[in-house]
Amino acid sequence: MTYRTVTTIVTDTTHCKGSLEAAKAIAAQHDAHLEVLCLGVDRSQQGFYYAGASAMVVQDNLAQAREEAVELEAFARQALSSHLLPWSSAALTAQMVALNGVVAHRTRFSDLAVMPRPYGDGRGHDAEAIVEAALFDGNVPVLVMPDDATYPQSVGKVVVAWNESPEALRAVRQALPFLKQADSVSIAVIDPPQHGPERSDPGGPLSQLLARHGVRAEVCVLAKTMPRIADILNRHARDQNADMIVMGAYGHSRFRESILGGATRHMLEVAEVPIVLAH
Secondary structure, three states, X not given: OOOOEXXXXXXXXXXXXXXXXXXXXXXXXXXXXXXXXXXXXXXXXXXXXXXXXXXXXXXXXXXXXXXXXXXXXXXXXXXXXXXXXXEEEEEEEEEHHHHHHHHHHHHOOOOEEEEEOOOOOOOOHHHHHHHHHHHHHOOOOEEEEOOOOOOOOOOOEEEEEOOOOHHHHHHHHHOHHHHHHOOEEEEEEEOOOOOOOOOOOOOHXXXXXXXXXXXXXXXXXXXXXXXXXXHHHHHHHHHHOOOEEEEEXXXXXXXXXXXXXXXXXXXXXXXXXXXXXXX
C-alpha cells in the first residue's frame, strides 16, 4: 500500500497554511498526486431571516462564498507554483447543510486527507464538520496538523495508540506507508484490560503484523497516571521524540464526544505532533 492521491481542503489562508505545506511534503515523499480543494463556505442560517428575505440573502452569501473560494484558489496556486509533482486545485462553494456531502464526494477517492486542527481560536463548526465528513462519509484516513507544527522531512519515530479496537486497527492499516517509512514504531498500550483477548501479550499480535510488513515495532505498556488518554499519549510522544501519532477515531459516537468529550476530541485539541486518524 502507498499513497497515490493526497487531498487537502483550504478554507482560509491562516489556519490551513500548515496543512497545505504538510500535504505538499507528503505528496513529494510518496510521489503522489496532490489535490487542493479551495472551499468557500456559506455559514449563514437562513431560518433566522424574515419571510421573503431568504432567497436574496442566500444569493448574496453564495456569491461571497464564491469570491472567497476564488481567492483561496489563487493563494493555493501561488503556494504550489514550485511543487514539482502533479497537482490540481478546484474552487468550490457549499452551504453548511451540504458541507458533508461536498467533502465526502471530493475525498472518497483519495488515499489520505490532510487537514488543520479543527478546534481552537478562530475556528467555526465547519472545521470540525470537514474533518468528520472525510473520516465518516468519505471513509478516508485523515492526517491532522496541530497549530505551529511542521511536517518532518522524514518520519523517524511513530507512536501507535493501541486499544484493540477496530478503529485502531484500521488506523494502523491505513497508516502503513508512514509506518514503513519510520525508523521505529512504539505501540502504546494504556492500562490493558486484565481479561482482554491480549491479556498475556498486550500489543503482541499487532507487533507481529507490523513485523511482517517490515516495520520495526516495540510495545510500551503505560499506566493511566493522568485523567486523559490524550495527555498520556502526548507525554509518551514527547518521551519518544515522536514525529507522528496514529490512532483510531471516535470509538464512541460523535454526539457523545461532542457533549462529554473523548480521546479523539481531546487529542485533536491538545496534539503536539501530526495525528493520523481513521474510523
